[in-house]
Amino acid sequence: xxxxxxxxxxxxxPGKWILPTAYDIFMMKMVHxxxxxxxxxxxxxxxxxxxxxxxxxxxxHKGKFILRIEDTDTARSSDKMSRGIIQALTWLxxxxxxxxxxxxKRIEIYRNKAEELVRKGKAYYCYCLPEEIQKRKKExxxxxxxxIQDRRCLRIxxxxxxxxxxxxxxxxxxxxxxxxxxNYNDLIHGHICVQNENIEHFVLLRSDGLPTYHLSVVVxxxxxxxxxxxxxxxxxxxxxxxxLLYQAFGVEPPEFxxxxxxxxxxxxxxxxxxxxxxxxxxxxxGYLSLAILNFLAQMSWSPGEERIYSLxxxxxxxxxxxxxxxxxxxxxxxxxxxxxxxxxxxxxxxLFPYVKTELKNANxxxxxxxxxxxxxxxxxxxxxxxxxxxxxxxxxxxxxxxSDDFEYGPSGVEKYxxxxxxxxxMQKLMRDFKEMQTFTAENIEHALxxxxxxxxLKAAFFIHALRMLILGMSVSPGIxxxxxxxGREKTIRRVNAYFKNNPG
RNA sequence: GCCCCUGUCGUCUAGCCUGGUCUAGGACAUCGCCCUUUCAAGGCGGCAACACGGGUUCAAAUCCCGUCGGGGGCGCCA
Numbered sequence: 015x016x017x018x019x020x021x022x023x024x025x026x027x028p029g030k031w032i033l034p035t036a037y038d039i040f041m042m043k044m045v046h047x048x049x050x051x052x053x054x055x056x057x058x059x060x061x062x063x064x065x066x067x068x069x070x071x072x073x074x075h076k077g078k079f080i081l082r083i084e085d086t087d088t089a090r091s092s093d094k095m096s097r098g099i100i101q102a103l104t105w106l107x108x109x110x111x112x113x114x115x116x117x118x119k120r121i122e123i124y125r126n127k128a129e130e131l132v133r134k135g136k137a138y139y140c141y142c143l144p145e146e147i148q149k150r151k152k153e154x155x156x157x158x159x160x161x162i163q164d165r166r167c168l169r170i171x172x173x174x175x176x177x178x179x180x181x182x183x184x185x186x187x188x189x190x191x192x193x194x195x196x197n198y199n200d201l202i203h204g205h206i207c208v209q210n211e212n213i214e215h216f217v218l219l220r221s222d223g224l225p226t227y228h229l230s231v232v233v234x235x236x237x238x239x240x241x242x243x244x245x246x247x248x249x250x251x252x253x254x255x256x257x258l259l260y261q262a263f264g265v266e267p268p269e270f271x272x273x274x275x276x277x278x279x280x281x282x283x284x285x286x287x288x289x290x291x292x293x294x295x296x297x298x299x300g301y302l303s304l305a306i307l308n309f310l311a312q313m314s315w316s317p318g319e320e321r322i323y324s325l326x327x328x329x330x331x332x333x334x335x336x337x338x339x340x341x342x343x344x345x346x347x348x349x350x351x352x353x354x355x356x357x358x359x360x361x362x363x364x365l366f367p368y369v370k371t372e373l374k375n376a377n378x379x380x381x382x383x384x385x386x387x388x389x390x391x392x393x394x395x396x397x398x399x400x401x402x403x404x405x406x407x408x409x410x411x412x413x414x415x416x417s418d419d420f421e422y423g424p425s426g427v428e429k430y431x432x433x434x435x436x437x438x439x440m441q442k443l444m445r446d447f448k449e450m451q452t453f454t455a456e457n458i459e460h461a462l463x464x465x466x467x468x469x470x471l472k473a474a475f476f477i478h479a480l481r482m483l484i485l486g487m488s489v490s491p492g493i494x495x496x497x498x499x500x501g502r503e504k505t506i507r508r509v510n511a512y513f514k515n516n517p518g
Numbered sequence: 519g520c521c522c523c524u525g526u527c528g529u530c531u532a533g534c535c536u537g538g539u540c541u542a543g544g545a546c547a548u549c550g551c552c553c554u555u556u557c558a559a560g561g562c563g564g565c566a567a568c569a570c571g572g573g574u575u576c577a578a579a580u581c582c583c584g585u586c587g588g589g590g591g592c593g594c595c596a
Contacts, residue, residue: 087596143594148593160519214592227595227596251523252591277588279529316531320545338530340525401559490556490557
């Protein structure tokens with residue numbers, strides 16, 4: 015009933031309608047979706063994308079979003095990683111309505127469910143050691159046979175079994191895969207069919223009493239009334255196993271949607287190997303969360319025009335059916351562009367907290383930028399934002415504005431500060447600056463061009479040299495704005511200081 | 519080896535379901551020009567793709583079959 019009704023609503027298949035009760039309608043409309051990371055590492059970019067897709071879907075359908083931490087692999091999971099994942103999600107702005115629910119606190123429940131399946135004859139005890147199975151698997155494969163699972167413990171004699179139990183031989187619980195085939199309709203891929211004979215008798219409960227992924231995920235998804243499971247393509251082959259489990263528990267399976275996997279440049283599934291860092295590393299590197307979100311969302315999805323979308327806009331436009339099936343390759347150049355677009359479009363006010371953090375890290379921050387020099391500081395932000403692609407660049411490009419402690423770029427010195435008459439000419443320009451009534455960009459430009467004309471030189475001669483002298487770099491915002499912002503006194507002081515320290 | 523998924527410019531994608539309007543559109547990157555004071559930004563332009571082979575059809579990127587390529591899975595990991 016549930017599945018059919020969902021199909022009717024979400025697959026646009028009105029032919030399948032049957033009359034639901036009021037309760038059914040309520041349940042049908044309430045989409046329950048979960049994001050279930052495993053805290054065996056930081057939240058990496060692929061997982062963040064999965065979370066985003068789930069989040070967009072559930073917000074679009076005004077459902078409930080559950081965060082579940084799948085930490086049944088006690089050896090590899092850690093609290094620290096859980097906290098890191100939560101921190102990353104918070105930074106991205108992907109909020110949840112329930113949880114985090116830790117599976118490690120529910121072990122007893124899974125254990126009982128596994129035993130229940132054994133009692134029902136849908137699962138069985140397996141006394142094989144993992145090493146034994148591995149050996150048998152290798153032998154089968156080496157002799158050219160296909161290996162699924164030899165189901166040895168299904169056939170052991172009662173005597174043998176009694177003996178194993180007597181000696182307390184460790185036992186796991188395996189699922190007894192019935193004959194037949196599994197069909198399901200993937201919301202992204204369409205119809206998928208797998209023969210049960212190709213599904214191994216997978217383990218539900220390990221010999222140490224801890225559940226495996228398949229068991230815990232299905233038990234939780236049932237209990238938490240998950241209606242849509244949206245995850246990576248790497249789970250496609252797990253889905254039939256899980257559907258089998260739903261059937262064994264007598265529950266209608268939810269809808270499944272498997273989305274493409276992000277690939278590295280070598281076309282392999284993106285992983286730590288590719289040096290692609292955690293979500294939080296992107297934050298460190300000066301990316302804005304909205305840029306990351308746009309970047310991730312627009313892999314396998316095209317919301318329309320090529321631009322930045324707010325989360326609300328993405329939520330409105332989102333649809334699983336519009337998702338592309340092919341695996342996208344991870345390429346930072348678009349992210350950089352997106353980030354640059356965002357920065358340029360931000361107001362100084364919006365930029366302020368980000369840049370403040372960055373400047374603090376670079377030891378360039380002073381409290382006066384938030385107080386008496388706030389207006390000046392905002393002017394600086396507006397000048398720098400046009401040509402910045404990452405927040406980090408504000409510290410680099412902004413340094414000579416904020417501190418006298420900066421370097422002179424050697425190639426720029428070589429190129430623009432080598433003229434024999436430079437000092438003399440610059441002193442003349444500085445005199446012009448001193449005589450100026452109001453020190454504005456307009457007046458500065460006028461004075462500089464006039465000076466150049468008098469000396470029979472191109473304005474560019476003064477412009478490039480002046481930029482090097484006062485900023486130490488050959489790249490900056492428009493020089494007249496720069497000089498105005500830096501101020502008359504500091505400009506003259508820097509020019510003089512340079513010649514004093516570099517005589518001749 | 520077996521099973522499943524997938525295949526449009528270098529990259530991200532639109533188009534595919536509902537064949538003709540596709541000499542395949544956009545964006546990023548790249549190249550060139552303009553603007554100019556450097557770098558960006560902006561404007562204009564260039565390069566660049568339907569994996570291949572069969573079919574169906576008056577007509578195929580679009581439908582069917584096959585081949586090849588790519589990815590994922592085949593754990594007492596999740």
